[in-house]
Each structure stands twice: as C-alpha cells, then as structure tokens.
Amino acid sequence: MELITGIEQFAWIGWIVLIAIFLVIEMLTLDFTFLMLSIGGLAGLVSDLFGAPLWGQVVIAAVVAVLLIFVLRPPLIRRLHRGEDPTLSNVAALIGMRATVISTVTGLGGLAKLANGETWTSRAVDDGVSFSPGTALRVVRIDGATAFVTSDTATPQESQA
Structure with a gap:
C-alpha cells in the first residue's frame, strides 16, 4: 500500500517526464500526434495537481489526447500543408x-x-x-x-x- 501511495505522491514527475519525451519526439516527427499526446499528458498533470486519483489522471490524459488527435490535429495538418508547392520534385x-x-x-x-x-x-x-x-x-x-x-x-x- 505504501508503494501505491508513493507512486501517487510523485506521479507529477512521471507526467513531466512523459510530456518532455512526447515533445522531443514531436520535434523530430513534426506530425502533431505527439504534440496532442503531450497536451493530454499536461491534462493528466493538471488533474494530479488538483488531487485526482492516479487512474483518473490516466483516463483524463487519454481522453484529452484522443479528442485532440481526432478534433484538432486534422485542421492543423490541413493548415500546415495549405501553402505547399504541388509541383513534383x-x-x-x-x-x-x-x-x-x-x-x-x-x-x-x-x-x-x-x-x-x-x-x-x-x-x-x-x-x-x-x-x-x-x-x-x-x-x-x-x-x-x-x-x-x-x-x-x-x-x-x-x-x-
């Protein structure tokens, strides 16, 4: 029981590490997927700061990330590729x-x-x-x-x- 309490007490460190990893991967891929996952991780971190249980933090992070991937990412991708030169090279x-x-x-x-x-x-x-x-x-x-x-x-x- 002390192990679970210790994990819940220091979950914020895990969220920060996860957010940092996702942001580094996003900088390498530039596909907005890992950016959405890192924002989901940020939502998990905020829910931890407000005292949500660990399972609630994970659920909140997952829901926010999935919503962002399906709702926000497609228009961002379209806007990013809007000015591309269609000429083949x-x-x-x-x-x-x-x-x-x-x-x-x-x-x-x-x-x-x-x-x-x-x-x-x-x-x-x-x-x-x-x-x-x-x-x-x-x-x-x-x-x-x-x-x-x-x-x-x-x-x-x-x-x-």
Missing part, C-alpha cells in the same frame, strides 16, 4: 517524363536522355523489347539509378522540349 518528377534513346535500350540496359537533359541508365520495362537510338520513350518508374522506360508515341524532337 526529385524522382517523382521523372515518372512520365519523355526520353530519347542514346544507346540501344534493352531489358538489360542502355542509355536514354530525359527531357530535362539528364542522361540515365535505362532498361526496357518489357523483356525482349529493344529500342534503337533516336526512339522516343517515356519513363515508367525509377529504381535506384535506372530509369525503366517504355515506348512513347511522341517524336524525338518533342521529347526534348
């Missing part, structure tokens, strides 16, 4: 891009010049297919430093535009 921007064969592209390899001017090691998506130099292609996917390509109906001049 990096590898995602290469998918669907036109390319021109520089050296014969087969299922095993070859070189293609993408519309953005980059030269990539390329492979045909379909096995047994080969594309000769000057053929217009389209990037289907990127795997590491290899562009997987397929035939494109555009002319080579359009693929460089």
